[in-house]
Amino acid sequence: MASARPQLYTTDAAQPPRLCAKRCRACGYTFFPPHAYSCESCGAAAGQIEPRLLAGSGVVQASATVHVHHDPNTPTPFTVASISLDDGPTIRALMTCPTDAKLSLGDRVRAVLVSTDSDADGNARTELRFEKTPKVEAT
Numbered sequence: 055m056a057s058a059r060p061q062l063y064t065t066d067a068a069q070p071p072r073l074c075a076k077r078c079r080a081c082g083y084t085f086f087p088p089h090a091y092s093c094e095s096c097g098a099a100a101g102q103i104e105p106r107l108l109a110g111s112g113v114v115q116a117s118a119t120v121h122v123h124h125d126p127n128t129p130t131p132f133t134v135a136s137i138s139l140d141d142g143p144t145i146r147a148l149m150t151c152p153t154d155a156k157l158s159l160g161d162r163v164r165a166v167l168v169s170t171d172s173d174a175d176g177n178a179r180t181e182l183r184f185e186k187t188p189k190v191e192a193t
């Protein structure tokens with residue numbers, strides 16, 4: 055299973071995907087997506103930055119449905135959400151649902167890998183998306 059952005063998340067089929075973030079050893083600031091520069095919070099040198107895996111779970115803070123995209127090859131509509139991860143940072147990510155009609159602020163969401171297109175060699179590619187976490191029914 056090839057990942058479209060292998061440096062950004064794990065793709066072990068036996069585990070839920072986790073996000074490959076970075077953490078500053080000097081101040082504890084955690085950020086995603088990762089970058090190779092110094093800490094944007096305290097200015098510590100790049101050598102103070104270490105990898106940190108984040109659980110792909112969090113809460114929706116905002117969402118928007120995109121109906122028109124400048125690239126005509128990009129299917130629309132699609133939904134982008136601002137998600138406060140349980141492990142710290144707030145990120146923006148694509149949702150599996152095409153519109154945010156059934157998405158509410160405060161909804162629990164989780165990361166999933168979805169098959170998208172194929173690469174030039176015909177290998178299926180996966181990308182990271184978020185979906186609403188199914189509610190656990192009380193028994």
Ligand SMILES: [Zn+2]
Nearest residue numbers: 078081093096
């Ligand atoms: Zn720092």
